[in-house]
Structures are given as C-alpha cells and as structure tokens.
Amino acid sequence: MRLLRLSEVLNRTGMGRSKTYEMIAEGKFPQSVPLTGRSVAWVEEEIDEWILARIAERDVQAGASDER
Structure with missing residues (x-):
C-alpha cells in the first residue's frame, strides 16, 4: 500500500486544492488519512478507484449519447 501526498493527488486528478477539499466535504472524493500533526x-x-469511476461514468454517458 502506498500513500500519496496532496501534490501527487492533485497531479493525478488534475483538480486544484480547493476543489479537492470541497469534494471531500461533499463526500464525493476519498478522505485523507492523518499522518502526523497537520x-x-x-x-x-482509493484515488485510482475514484479516477476509474470517473472514466466509467464518462463511458456510460458516451454510450447513452451514441444510442440517440
């Protein structure tokens, strides 16, 4: 198991810091794990699964629009 720091999470997702924390608060993004202090x-x-779920949603939506 590997833990990712915020900079790597932002790099992988393409989101900004504010949006990441906003989505965490809304329950739409994986929670962070406290390490020490702050x-x-x-x-x-969990981040990889979240990214794959976004891809799956895109593919479902693309399939729905192809059927029209």
Missing part, C-alpha cells in the same frame, strides 16, 4: 495523505488505491 500532515495528511491519501491511499493510492
């Missing part, structure tokens, strides 16, 4: 990280597998 340091947090995210579980790599």
